[in-house]
Amino acid sequence: xxxxxxxxxxxxxxxxxxxxxxxxxxxxxxxxxxxxxxxxxxxxxxxxxxxxxxxxxxxxxxxxxxxxxxxxxxxxxxxxxxxxxxxxxxxxxxxxxxxxxxxxxxxxxxxxxxxxxxxxxxxxxxxxxxxxxxxxxxxxxxxxxxxxxxxxxxxxxxxxxxxxxxxxxxxxxxxxxxxxxxxxxxxxxxxxxxxxxxxxxxxxxx
Numbered sequence: 272x273x274x275x276x277x278x279x280x281x282x283x284x285x286x287x288x289x290x291x292x293x294x295x296x297x298x299x300x301x302x303x304x305x306x307x308x309x310x311x312x313x314x315x316x317x318x319x320x321x322x323x324x325x326x327x328x329x330x331x332x333x334x335x336x337x338x339x340x341x342x343x344x345x346x347x348x349x350x351x352x353x354x355x356x357x358x359x360x361x362x363x364x365x366x367x368x369x370x371x372x373x374x375x376x377x378x379x380x381x382x383x384x385x386x387x388x389x390x391x392x393x394x395x396x397x398x399x400x401x402x403x404x405x406x407x408x409x410x411x412x413x414x415x416x417x418x419x420x421x422x423x424x425x426x427x428x429x430x431x432x433x434x435x436x437x438x439x440x441x442x443x444x445x446x447x448x449x450x451x452x453x454x455x456x457x458x459x460x461x462x463x464x465x466x467x468x469x470x471x472x473x474x475x476x477x
Contacts, residue, residue, distance in 0.1 A: 289348075289360075289362070289469060290332045290333055290348050290349075292468070292469070293325050293328060293333045293348070293362065294325065294328060294364065294369075295325055295326060295327065295328055295369065295374045295377060295378075296324070296325060296364070296365060296369045296373075296374065296377055296410070296413075296414075297324070297325040297362050297363065297364050297468070298322055298323070298324055298325075298362065298363045298364075298406055298418070298459060298460075298465065299322065299323050299324070299325065299335055299348070299351065299352075299360060299361075299362050300319040300321070300322045300360060300361040300362070300363070300456055300459075300460055301319065301321050301322075301323075301351065301352065301354060301355035301356075301359065301360050302318055302319055302320055302321070302355050302356045302357075302359050303320060303321050303354050303355065303356070304356050306438075307391070307442065308320040308321060310435055310438050310439070310442075311393075311455065311456070312457075313431075313433070313434070313435060314427060314428060314431055314434050314435070314439075314455075315427065315431075315455045315456070315457035315458070316430070316431060316457070317455075317456070317457035317460065318359065318472070319359075319361065319456045319457060319460055320456055321337070321339075321354075321355075321402050321456060322337075322402050322403055322406050322456040322459055322460075323335035323336060323337035323346075323351055323402070323406070324336045324337070324377075324381070324405075324406045324409060324410070325348075326345065326377065326378055326381045327345075327378070332347050332348045332349060333347075333348045334346070334347065334348070335347070335348055335351045336381045336385070336405070336409070337351070337402055337405065338384075338387065338389060338400040338401050338402045338404070338405035338406075339389060339402065340389045340391075341388060341389055342385075342386050342387055342388050342389060343384055343385050343386060343387045343389070343400055343405055344385060344386075345381075345385070358471060359471050359472055360469070360470075360471050361460065361467060361469060361470045361471065361472075362467070362468050362469040362470075363459070363460060363462075363465035363466060363467050363468065364465060364466055364468050365410070365414070365416060365418075365464060365465055366464060366465060366466055367414075367416065369413075369414065373413050373414050374413075376412070376413035376414070377409060377410070377413035377414070379413075380408070380409045380412040380413050381409050384400060384405060384408075384409065387399060387400045387405075388400070389401060390404075392443075392448075392451070393451075393453045394448075394451050394452070394453065395421055395452045395453050395454055396452065402456060403419060403454045403455050403456045403458065403459050404453075404454055406418070406459060407419050407454055407459060416464055417464065418459050418462040418464045418465060419454045419455070419458035419459040419461075419462050420454065420458055420462075421452050421453070421454050422452065422453065422454070422458070423449065423450050423451060423452055423453075424447060424448060424449050424450070424451050424453065425449040425450065427453065427455065
């Protein structure tokens with residue numbers, strides 16, 4: 272199915288026509304403009320720096336679960352998209368359709384993590400959460416499918432021609448934790464376990 276990007280984002284209906292095509296388990300990627308997240312996008316050679324997960328499609332518009340500051344929560348699709356720079360968004364879907372059991376398990380896994388404080392250190396071993404870890408772990412718990420891949424900061428930044436190390440040294444109070452393991456929105460977007468079903472930066476998406 273092809274979706275016109277202008278209609279999908281500018282329709283007066285909540286979430287636009289895009290809302291009608293989303294399913295539980297879909298991942299929605301946006302680009303927020305807070306400086307740390309712009310640096311995340313730069314570090315990962317990607318436009319996106321935030322991701323949420325569709326957990327309910329039964330109401331007027333889908334609900335997106337996300338790990339955000341100060342804690343993980345659900346928000347409406349339209350409010351989620353409004354936070355994205357120039358309205359940019361992309362949607363991916365697991366290549367294996369979810370069963371009813373998996374959809375219920377996904378909601379349970381989400382509910383278990385709501386209210387968890389945000390981890391500004393992006394540490395996958397933290398007791399806190401951050402967006403890509405939240406989505407990855409909910410999907411894995413519900414389906415046993417891993418999206419994205421875990422990597423160290425050293426591995427993440429080594430392929431970047433301009434990683435802005437000055438910012439990251441400041442962010443980590445003078446010392447970048449090179450061996451810290453993390454997972455990024457870009458990694459989830461590029462995962463072979465998903466297919467892109469919508470990209471607002473293109474004329475349409477299958």
